[in-house]
Amino acid sequence: MANPMQQFEVYKIGPSLQIGNIDLSLTNSSIFMFTSAAFILVFFFLGTKNVSTIPGKLQILNELVFNFIAKMIDETAGYKAKNYFPFILTLFLFILTMNMIGLFPYAFTVTSQIIVTLSFALIIFIGVTVIGFAKHGVSFLKIFLPSGIPIFLLPLLVVIEVISYLSRPVSLSVRLFANMLAGHTMLKVFGGFVVSLGIIGGWLPFSFSVLLTALEILVAFLQAYVFAVLSCIYLNDALNMHH
Amino acid sequence: MFDLEELKKKLSQKKNLKEEKLSPKNTQLGIAFKIGTELVAAVFVATLIGWYLDKWLNTKPFFLIGFIILGIIAGIFNVVRSAKMINKG
Numbered sequence: 234m235a236n237p238m239q240q241f242e243v244y245k246i247g248p249s250l251q252i253g254n255i256d257l258s259l260t261n262s263s264i265f266m267f268t269s270a271a272f273i274l275v276f277f278f279l280g281t282k283n284v285s286t287i288p289g290k291l292q293i294l295n296e297l298v299f300n301f302i303a304k305m306i307d308e309t310a311g312y313k314a315k316n317y318f319p320f321i322l323t324l325f326l327f328i329l330t331m332n333m334i335g336l337f338p339y340a341f342t343v344t345s346q347i348i349v350t351l352s353f354a355l356i357i358f359i360g361v362t363v364i365g366f367a368k369h370g371v372s373f374l375k376i377f378l379p380s381g382i383p384i385f386l387l388p389l390l391v392v393i394e395v396i397s398y399l400s401r402p403v404s405l406s407v408r409l410f411a412n413m414l415a416g417h418t419m420l421k422v423f424g425g426f427v428v429s430l431g432i433i434g435g436w437l438p439f440s441f442s443v444l445l446t447a448l449e450i451l452v453a454f455l456q457a458y459v460f461a462v463l464s465c466i467y468l469n470d471a472l473n474m475h476h
Numbered sequence: 477m478f479d480l481e482e483l484k485k486k487l488s489q490k491k492n493l494k495e496e497k498l499s500p501k502n503t504q505l506g507i508a509f510k511i512g513t514e515l516v517a518a519v520f521v522a523t524l525i526g527w528y529l530d531k532w533l534n535t536k537p538f539f540l541i542g543f544i545i546l547g548i549i550a551g552i553f554n555v556v557r558s559a560k561m562i563n564k565g
Contacts, residue, residue: 393549396518396521396522396525396546397518397550397551397554399521399525400517400521400522400550403520403521404510404514407516407517408512411513459510463510
C-alpha cells in the first residue's frame with residue numbers, strides 16, 4: 234500500500250537554480266503556487282473583460298467574491314479597515330485556491346506545508362504589529378495592559394497578554410496546516426483501503442472517501458475563510474484599540 | 477424631485493452611523509473554529525520562551541516551569557475571550 238504521507242513530499246522540478254546561498258529551483262510546491270495565482274488572475278480577467286449592467290455568470294461570481302469579502306471586513310474590522318481590502322481579498326483567494334486545487338487527484342496541496350502557512354501568518358502578524366505602531370505610536374503597547382486590574386497583578390497579566398499575543402501566528406498557521414494535512418492523509422488512507430480490500434470489501438471505504446471528499450471541500454473553504462477572518466480581527470485590534 | 481440638501485443630510489447621518497459602529501460584530505463561526513488551537517498555541521509559545529530564558533540565564537528548570545503555567549493561563553484567557561466574542565456577536 235502506498236505511503237499516505239508520500240503526497241506531502243516536496244521535490245525539485247527542472248534545472249536547479251542557485252543565486253548566492255538561496256536555492257531558487259522550481260519545486261512542485263512552487264509550481265502549484267504559480268498555478269493558483271494564475272487561476273485567480275484568469276478568473277478575474279475573464280470575469281471583468283466584458284463588464285455589463287446585466288452581468289454574465291463569471292461576473293456574478295466575481296462580484297459575489299468581492300461582496301463576500303467586503304462584508305466580512307466590514308463586520309469584523311469595521312469602517313477603518315477598508316484600505317486593507319485588497320490584501321485580505323488576495324490572501325483569502327490565494328489560500329482558497331491552493332486548498333481547492335490540492336483536492337484534485339495527483340495535485341499537491343501547498344497549504345499542507347507548515348512553512349508556507351507560517352510565512353503567511355508571520356506576514357500578517359508583523360504587518361499588523363507595524364500598522365498598530367504606525368497608527369497609535371507607543372500607546373499601541375496598551376493592548377498588553379488589561380484595564381481595571383489591581384496594580385500588584387499587573388506584571389503577571391502583562392506577561393500573559395504578551396504570550397497570548399505572540400501565540401497568534403502559531404495558532405493561525407498550525408490550524409490551516411493541520412487541517413489540510415489531516416484531511417489529505419485521511420483521504421489517502423481510505424483510498425489505500427479501497428485498493429487493498431478489492432472489489433468485494435472496498436465499497437465501504439470507498440463510500441467513506443466520497444463523504445470525506447465532500448467534507449474536505451468544506452474544510453478547504455472554511456479554513457481559508459477562518460484565516461481571512463482572523464486576519465481581520467487582528468487588524469481590528471490594531472486599528473481600533475478598545476480600552 | 478429629490479431634495480438634495482435632505483439627501484446630503486441623510487447620507488452624512490448614514491456615514492456617522494457607520495463610523496460609530498467601530499466595535500464591530502464578529503463572525504461567530506470563524507471565532508468558534510479558532511478556539512481549539514488557541515489553547516495549545518499559547519502553551520507552546522510560552523514553553524519556548526521559558527526554554528530560551530533558561531538557556532540564556534542558566535536557571536535550568538525555573539523559567540520553563542513558570543512560563544508553562546503562564547502559558548496555560550494565557551491559553552485559557554484566549555479561549556474565554558473568544559467565547560465572550562461569540563456571545564457578544
